[in-house]
Amino acid sequence: MTFLKPLLPILGWAPAYSRTDAQSDLVAAVIVTIMLVPQSLAYAMLAGLPPQVGLYASILPLIAYTVFGTSRALAVGPVAVVSLMTAAAAGQVAAPASAEYLTAAITLAFLSGLVLVAMSVLRLGFLANFLSHPVISGFITASGILIAASQLKHLLGIRAEGDTLPQLVTGLVERIGGFNPYTLVIGVAATAFLFWTRKNLKPLLIARGLRPRLADLIAKAGPVAAILVSILAVVGFGLAEKGVKIVGDIPAGLPPFAMPSFDLGLWQQLLLPAVLISLVGFVESVSVAQTLAAKRRQRIVPNQELTALGASNIASALSGGYPVTGGFARSVVNFDAGAETPLAGAFTAVGILAATVFLTPLFRFLPQAVLAATIIVAVLSLVDIAAIRRTWAYSKADFAAMAVTILTVLLVGVEAGITAGVLLSLVLFLWRTSRPHMAIVGLVPGTEHFRNVERHQVLTDPSILTIRVDESLYFANARALEDAIYDRIADQPALKHVVLMCPAVNLIDASALESLEAIAHRLDSAGVGFHLSEVKGPVMDALKRSDFMQHFKGRIFLSQFEAFTTLGGLAR
Template identity: 80%
Template sequence: MNRRLQHLLPILDWAPRYTRGEAASDLFAAVIVTIMLVPQSLAYAMLAGLPPVVGLYASILPLVAYAIFGTSRTLAVGPVAVVSLMTAAAIAPIAAQGTAAYLAAAVTLAFLSGLILVGMAVLRLGFLANFLSHPVISGFITASGLLIAASQLKHILGITVEGDTLPHIAQGVFGQIGATNPFTALIGVTAVGFLFWVRKRLKPSLIRLGLRPRQADLLAKAGPLAAIALSILAVVGLGLDDRGVKIVGEIPAGLPPFALPGFDPALWLQLLPAAALISLVGFVESVSVAQTLAARRRQRIEANQELVGLGTANIAAAVSGGYPVTGGFARSVVNFDAGAATPLAGAITAIGILAATLFLTPLFRFLPQAVLAATIIVAVLSLVDLRAIRRTWTYSKADFAAMAATMLLVLFVGVEEGILAGVGLSLLLFLWRTSTPHMAIVGQVPGTEHFRNVDRHSVLTDPAILSLRVDESLYFANARYLEDRIYAEVAARPDLRHVILMCPAVNLIDASALESLEAIADRLHAAGVGFHLSEVKGPVMDALQRSDFFAHFRGYVFLSHFEAVRSLAMEEVAVPRHGQVEDREAALPTD
């Protein structure tokens, strides 16, 4: 019972053994992540079309919930750029930005996302994330990064632009370029340049000046806060808000507005598809980061328990006035590099964000929106991976097609359409590839018991025996292809007496493929040709034995292909003839 409770509440596993050294590491990591998360939370809320303070709300309770239920020691949960973009895309058709209905929809979206994630955990549906292939996710994140960066140009230039696709944004920017506010543009462009310099150059420069790496890292992570402070001083000192520079405005101080989201069946039904998509994308991104970081420390991530952690984090976001959250790549890497030892680092970060919400929000009143936009642009452009596009093109044209379709649809049609098309195309390509599996006629490598493709190696073959290796599981999509290939090979070999289907790569034989194997065996038997199997895996053999396949099968199942060829060549087994049924054991033991 105690072990089961630890599985449901991972905090019970590490908390009893918590040490003073771990506390010091967690505190240091929390300070760095808090410095990073405050400006990001404000910026990502603006990206989602929400008041900036909502980003702070979404960075408090979710961190505490994940610390209790999550399995990663270093994952930093909170608002992220891609989910913020998907939130804005989901709510835009339902309510206008800046209205109470828009905020209510965002809270409901977080609650729905949390329920879906917890429901997936209960049903152990973490495997559904496998349907999002890496090329699709990579293409989606790259396209989203470009789209997000483009969408922030209006804040950098101080113009009004509508639209949520790249053509609409580009048309709006070029159409309004003449209305650019020079003061806003100066602040925005300077902030972008400064933040890029801080990200790439500041830490090495500080180390060269004699600072320790940790001190240099802390100061580098404080770069966005420096940009915020300097821009606020410039606005206040020069009165730039009176010269057209848009500022964040009044941010309410105080605790988050704790309340359950409203239950509006019509709204829930409208948001349900988007919530499911946000849950799936957020889970994939979060688990990918968590597993990567855990592997570096030889730790383990429980995928289904991660569903619980992220689900409760989103529910916590909803009841505290936030919007959908997930594990962030950049923040988690910073948390890891800063030495976070346990999830308590996230809870300490939540305390820091709460302190900022209670006491520092008045200071953000004169913060230029252009600086928040610059923070977003610098953050999302780091997600753009153009090298992945080139690698995928070189390695697999089919995977590149799925990646390209995802990117183009995200940029030119919409976020949801892009990810759905990428998933759909990936599945279709999988069906297409496996419907025509690679099959090879194999022969014996001289002097060994190994068999290799006759087209690639110099091997020995017997004209009376056809050894055919199938390099794919057998299921409904390729069952007929298997039949056609075997019949064609048999028709081309008049001296053939045996066909051996070599199955080391077959992990599954479904009902359709089973019927095809029975049909192949019957037709070959009628033609006086024996049909046999070799190297059948244990689970596949178990499935065959549960059926009535061996009640009709006239061939043999061999443990090794070498034994199959040797036995049949030396006529150590009886050769079935037309109309003759052999009384013998149908199958040999398999692994």
């Protein structure tokens, strides 16, 4: 059994499961269920799928995560950004609301599950590191804006299609005259109410004397209240006959057993979206899980999280759901409500299963405008303008990657946006490393330290030129190093020694090695000695494996101070 423990974390915590744990987990499950039912319906609508698909995606995936997951508080299921990405991917291969569209969504979940499991087996979780913070942050902000814009039509009760922000805006402007006044009232009222409960209800309840935790939970139940009131209004005033679009019939019952398509052509079309959904989902999920684990000094195992998310997505696909991941809002609620173990997730699954079997008739008269309002309120909290400002202030390169991500998501689409952001951040990194910072350094008086002559008051010797190169030396910057050294020795007649100070050189690749040989050769024929200092251990090991040391006539000094004194610096 022991060898199974890393693969099945449930074996680690289940044997010690106590009655207290069960009580905590049950309370948390009830609260999360209440929150998750409307969210599941809403995100299915956002993904362009029938409402029950959102419920299906919130049952088996939770069970799978309970078995395989290492976070004690993460709640998996449909989330806004992944729903948007699902809509974009499925929309490219099938018409909305068609059977093929649903098959595409199911297949996407299946493929995404395979990708995640493969990443786990092949230990490719590090790939997620290539989604930089600014790119992820920009992607989520832009997705939030795009999602909110896509829901406005439901608030107005008009039809307007579009995948990009300009299309959405144009569609809204063209059709706004046909708005339905009842829908608009319901939609605006629901949005305002939800914003209010989110921002103001909790402080108000606390001021009235409620305990903070209870006040928080009541405030979190805002969407449920909005749903119940709006259903009553639709039924009471016969609003459905007055043009207010409602959710309509939802088939009650257990999730069906579903099969993804095994059409290789479809797989080919969906593979890139599946990879992007997997990476985005993994990054979002792991960062939520890590934040929550840190609060209780627990640890999560990122590689096992890949397995768990993969299993969740395969479970989703096989039960008629669509791609899922660990959601921020629901996980925080789960954590705050006191979930102690992943079993809270399994209890939640039972709750949603019960809702799917018994409560679906209730949602028949739920106005789509209210679902749209819950989506808008949820996603606008994803929009992080402060992060854009912070990034701009800190680094123009990071800002560029973020801005390109945001603009491409809004103007072209989610997949293009994240791809452009990742590629641009890699290109900018390579570009920066290909133009390394180099400094002429001198001795800080009274110490053994050497610093940039342009930034510090330091001592130099006209017969010794010390250049510190602040980058690993590799093919992209090898020639820049040659040029820089040749330029700087050009007009120094008294020069006898050039020292390349290498504390920041973590790697010298074969191309850079040839450049060093060329430099040594050129300086030698000009009668100037060429030396290295502060070469790191691993770099030195590599140099010793080459024949560089056999030709090299200079010396390699352990410290720059040693180099400077040995070469007679300031001897006069």
